[in-house]
Amino acid sequence: MSPDSPLHPTLVVKIGGSVLSSQDTTLHDLVDLQRQGTIPVVIHGGGQVISQWMEKQGIIANFVNGLRVTDAPSMEIVAAILGGLVNKNLVASIQRLGGKALGMSGVDGGMLQAEILDPELGFVGRIIRVDPAPIHQTLAGGYIPVIAPVAIHAIDSSEHSGALLNVNGDTAAGEIARELGAESMVFLTDVEGVMDSNRNVVGRLTAAQVADLMRSGTIAGGMVPKVEACLRALERVRVAQILDGRRSRALLDFVEGHPSGTRIDQDDV
Numbered sequence: 001m002s003p004d005s006p007l008h009p010t011l012v013v014k015i016g017g018s019v020l021s022s023q024d025t026t027l028h029d030l031v032d033l034q035r036q037g038t039i040p041v042v043i044h045g046g047g048q049v050i051s052q053w054m055e056k057q058g059i060i061a062n063f064v065n066g067l068r069v070t071d072a073p074s075m076e077i078v079a080a081i082l083g084g085l086v087n088k089n090l091v092a093s094i095q096r097l098g099g100k101a102l103g104m105s106g107v108d109g110g111m112l113q114a115e116i117l118d119p120e121l122g123f124v125g126r127i128i129r130v131d132p133a134p135i136h137q138t139l140a141g142g143y144i145p146v147i148a149p150v151a152i153h154a155i156d157s158s159e160h161s162g163a164l165l166n167v168n169g170d171t172a173a174g175e176i177a178r179e180l181g182a183e184s185m186v187f188l189t190d191v192e193g194v195m196d197s198n199r200n201v202v203g204r205l206t207a208a209q210v211a212d213l214m215r216s217g218t219i220a221g222g223m224v225p226k227v228e229a230c231l232r233a234l235e236r237v238r239v240a241q242i243l244d245g246r247r248s249r250a251l252l253d254f255v256e257g258h259p260s261g262t263r264i265d266q267d268d269v
Contacts, residue, residue: 003019003072004117006180009225010041010182010183010184010247011033011040011041011182011183011184011185011186011255012040012041012043012173012176012177012180012182012185012186012233012237012249013030013040013041013042013167013173013186013188013251014042014043014044014045014173014185014186014187014188014226014229015042015043015044015045015054015090015188015245016045016187016189016190016244016245018170018186021117023245024245024247025098025248025249025250025251025252026099026119026143026188026207026245026250026251027090027093027094028097029250029251029252030042030094030099030144030251031094031097031098031099031171031248032252033251033255034099034100034144035098035099037257039139039142039143039144039184040144041135041139041144041145041147041176041177041180041182041256042090042101042144042145042146042147042175043088043147043149043169043172043173043258044082044086044146044147044148044169045089045147045149045150045169045170046081046082046085046086046102046169047068047169049081049085050077050078050081050082050088051066053077053080053081054074054077055097055118055166057073057077057181059074059077060072064120064121065224065226066168066221066225067091067117067121067124067168067269068123068124069120069121069122069124070122070124070166071122071123071209072122072124074122074123074124074166074204075122075123075164075165075166076193076233078166079085079105079150079164079171080101080156080242082105082148082149082150083148083150084258086148087103087104087105087219088103088127088146088147088242089149089266091146094144094146095222097142097159097170099235100142100143100144101139101143101144101145101146102138102143102145102146102185103146103148104134104146104147104148105148105149105150106134106147106148106149106150106151106152106172107151107152107164108134108154109131109133109134109172110131110178111131111132111133111134111135111147112125112127112129112130112149112151112152112172112175113127113128113129113130113131113151113153113154114126114127114152114154114165115128115153115154115160116152116153116158116160116165123160123163123164123165123166124166124167125151125153125166125167125261126167127171127172128138128154129153129154130175130178132178132179132180135147135176135180136213140208143172147171147172147176147182149167149168149169149171149172149173150164150165150166151165151167151172152164152165152247156186159250160166166226170225170226170228170229171225171228172186172233173185173187173229173231173233174228174229174230174231174233175229175232175233177229177233177237177240178232178233178235178236179236181236181237182213182233182236182237183237184237184238184239184240184254185229185230185233185237185239185240185241185252186189186241186242186243186251187229187230187240187241187242188241188243188244188251189222189226189242189243189244189245189249190246191223191244191245192244192261193220193229193242193261193262194210194213194223194242194261194262194264195218196213196218197216201261201262202262203227203262204258204262204263204264204265205227205262205264206264206265206266207231207234207264207265207266210227210230210231214227216223221246226242227242229233230242230264231264231266234265234266240252240263240264240265241259241261241262241263241264242261242262242264243259243260243261244260244261247260
């Protein structure tokens, strides 16, 4: 199979750093899927680990609208932890379970190209282009791509040309899923799904319902970039699902047609 062949992986998975514990079965699920012939594309977070290492360096974490303010020293830590420690631990864990995985970041091969989102946030990027070639090549080799959400600033005439940028992992997952035209995208997080005003899990939502829940403040905080990424991906992706990654077999159950959590559809589905 040519590295440039238009592969359409069936499953893009965003793993939140908070769900990767000794109790969940996420990594086992990924390896089982690979053995069954489905090669997932994985995007991971790691914000808690970043904050811990920033604290060790005497740097106080600061967030604006859920985005980490990232100055130059913070960017060094973000790149080292996401692209290094977290990414390589995930790859090592998958391989220890018998899977095949290849770790990379959005910088590699210019996969995630971005621009400065807001100068006040520092080195925080807004993705403007996804080059799927590195992902296609990894899939063609039979490996699970494990992607850290660090981007490269687009090569241009600006002072930040070619700089490393911190991008939101949820947003990165949505953009990658959309570019790949994946069959489905799954967010594995540490909540049961999208909650209504009575704190009950909503099994299914349309884009219009999501907008209403965000306007009312029912969807807020860290759930906002997840549902926004789902809506973005649904321009080309058939299914977007938010699952409780702490549940045993949550990912396998989804693939086998027994999903939990919240499914988000476009309005005309």
